[in-house]
Amino acid sequence: MKFNLTEEQQMVRDMVRDFAQNEIAPVIKDLEKKGEFPHDIIRKLGELNLLGIIVPEKYGGAGLDNISYSVAIEEIAKVCASTAVTLSVTNSVCCYPIMTFGTEEQKKKFLVPLASGEHLGAFSLTEPQGGSDAANQKAKAVPDGDDYILNGVKAWVTNVPAANTAVVMAVVPRGDERKISAFIVETDREGFSVGTVEDKMGLRCSKTSEIVLTDCRVPRDQLLGEEGDGLKIALHSLDASRISIGAQCVGIAQAALDLAVQYAKEREQFGKPLARLQAIQFMLSDMAMEVDAARMLVFRAADLKDRGKKMTAAASQAKLYASEIVNRVVARSLQIHGAVGYSKEFDIERLFRDARVTTIYEGTSEIQRIVIARALLS
Numbered sequence: 001m002k003f004n005l006t007e008e009q010q011m012v013r014d015m016v017r018d019f020a021q022n023e024i025a026p027v028i029k030d031l032e033k034k035g036e037f038p039h040d041i042i043r044k045l046g047e048l049n050l051l052g053i054i055v056p057e058k059y060g061g062a063g064l065d066n067i068s069y070s071v072a073i074e075e076i077a078k079v080c081a082s083t084a085v086t087l088s089v090t091n092s093v094c095c096y097p098i099m100t101f102g103t104e105e106q107k108k109k110f111l112v113p114l115a116s117g118e119h120l121g122a123f124s125l126t127e128p129q130g131g132s133d134a135a136n137q138k139a140k141a142v143p144d145g146d147d148y149i150l151n152g153v154k155a156w157v158t159n160v161p162a163a164n165t166a167v168v169m170a171v172v173p174r175g176d177e178r179k180i181s182a183f184i185v186e187t188d189r190e191g192f193s194v195g196t197v198e199d200k201m202g203l204r205c206s207k208t209s210e211i212v213l214t215d216c217r218v219p220r221d222q223l224l225g226e227e228g229d230g231l232k233i234a235l236h237s238l239d240a241s242r243i244s245i246g247a248q249c250v251g252i253a254q255a256a257l258d259l260a261v262q263y264a265k266e267r268e269q270f271g272k273p274l275a276r277l278q279a280i281q282f283m284l285s286d287m288a289m290e291v292d293a294a295r296m297l298v299f300r301a302a303d304l305k306d307r308g309k310k311m312t313a314a315a316s317q318a319k320l321y322a323s324e325i326v327n328r329v330v331a332r333s334l335q336i337h338g339a340v341g342y343s344k345e346f347d348i349e350r351l352f353r354d355a356r357v358t359t360i361y362e363g364t365s366e367i368q369r370i371v372i373a374r375a376l377l378s
């Protein structure tokens with residue numbers, strides 16, 4: 001593993017950094033205040049191929065590696081964590097399972113519009129009674145001729161209602177067997193409706209909703225993999241997506257550190273800048289070290305993924321560490337800001353709220369520890 005980015009990876013970083021600074025930064029405060037989904041920004045990101053950054057060029061994607069992908073997510077998250085998760089979900093848990101487990105027809109039909117940004121993707125595993133216990137699925141997919149009929153309620157689905165295509169898990173009952181299976185479902189299908197749209201603490205420019213499936217007829221050729229492959233597909237996709245959520249955490253943490261450094265240099269107390277106080281310097285030092293360490297873990301997992309190596313535990317370590325340090329880093333940055341950090345006028349307030357969810361979604365910190373321990377002890 002090299003410790004410098006290739007020329008191509010640097011170009012991706014610079015291109016995405018420019019886009020985030022020029023297109024997202026000027027509007028994000030206002031959009032966030034209104035809790036609006038940034039349709040225009042997502043459309044432009046689609047034009048830059050960032051919704052299909054890891055999708056092969058053959059299907060209209062950018063065909064880039066996971067380090068480039070991580071760098072892109074970090075740059076977006078520095079400016080808008082909501083937009084970063086919109087990209088992450090479309091790439092990692094909608095495009096990726098279709099790329100990896102889909103038939104050629106499914107790839108042509110679904111990946112091409114997703115990669116171009118014409119469509120937005122979602123992934124629906126969680127149910128009201130089944131979060132960490134993902135195998136506890138109640139949604140059903142009953143075979144009927146050339147179709148399956150889906151019924152059930154799915155919870156906390158990122159990108160819905162904006163998404164057009166969702167990878168949805170449901171149980172196919174076969175005698176005594178409960179075969180958890182993955183289906184590619186268009187969100188405008190009859191019987192597919194949006195339930196509660198969550199009113200969230202943070203990530204307010206990203207939409208998260210319930211899906212209600214009522215006799216939703218899905219053709220058999222939209223089953224992803226085989227009947228019973230659903231949990232394997234979901235867990236494999238989550239392994240990959242934990243790298244990008246780690247990168248999202250690094251982006252938020254870097255932004256919080258940069259704000260703290262700037263504020264500590266500007267704000268004076270007791271006749272000198274805060275930056276001259278050793279207590280503040282120690283906080284900044286710890287923050288910088290933790291951000292760097294998290295980035296290294298993210299790059300290591302991305303590098304293993306790019307080389308086709310086993311990376312389940314490495315991805316969990318990256319996600320666990322990055323999500324835990326980002327919460328410490330935003331808290332310290334807010335502390336350094338004093339009272340103004342508690343004001344919605346200052347960006348650190350938004351970063352503090354946006355960071356909170358990262359130890360919860362895509363597998364909680366406790367679940368990551370279970371995954372890491374399982375790898376250690378097996």
Ligand SMILES: Cc1cc2nc3c(=O)[nH]c(=O)nc-3n(C[C@H](O)[C@H](O)[C@H](O)COP(=O)(O)OP(=O)(O)OC[C@H]3O[C@@H](n4cnc5c(N)ncnc54)[C@H](O)[C@@H]3O)c2cc1C
Binds near residue numbers: 125126155157363366
């Ligand atoms: C903003 C947001 C977006 C989301 N987007 C999506 C999405 O796009 N698609 C999707 O499918 N889901 C999504 N989720 C759901 C998310 O993945 C779940 O919230 C997460 O898996 C945890 O499930 P839960 O909330 O039901 O918590 P629970 O599973 O009920 O857990 C509650 C607490 O108990 C702990 N716990 C549970 N089991 C164990 C155990 N065995 N050992 C130790 N501790 C344990 C947990 O770590 C947690 O602290 C999203 C959630 C949020 C908040």
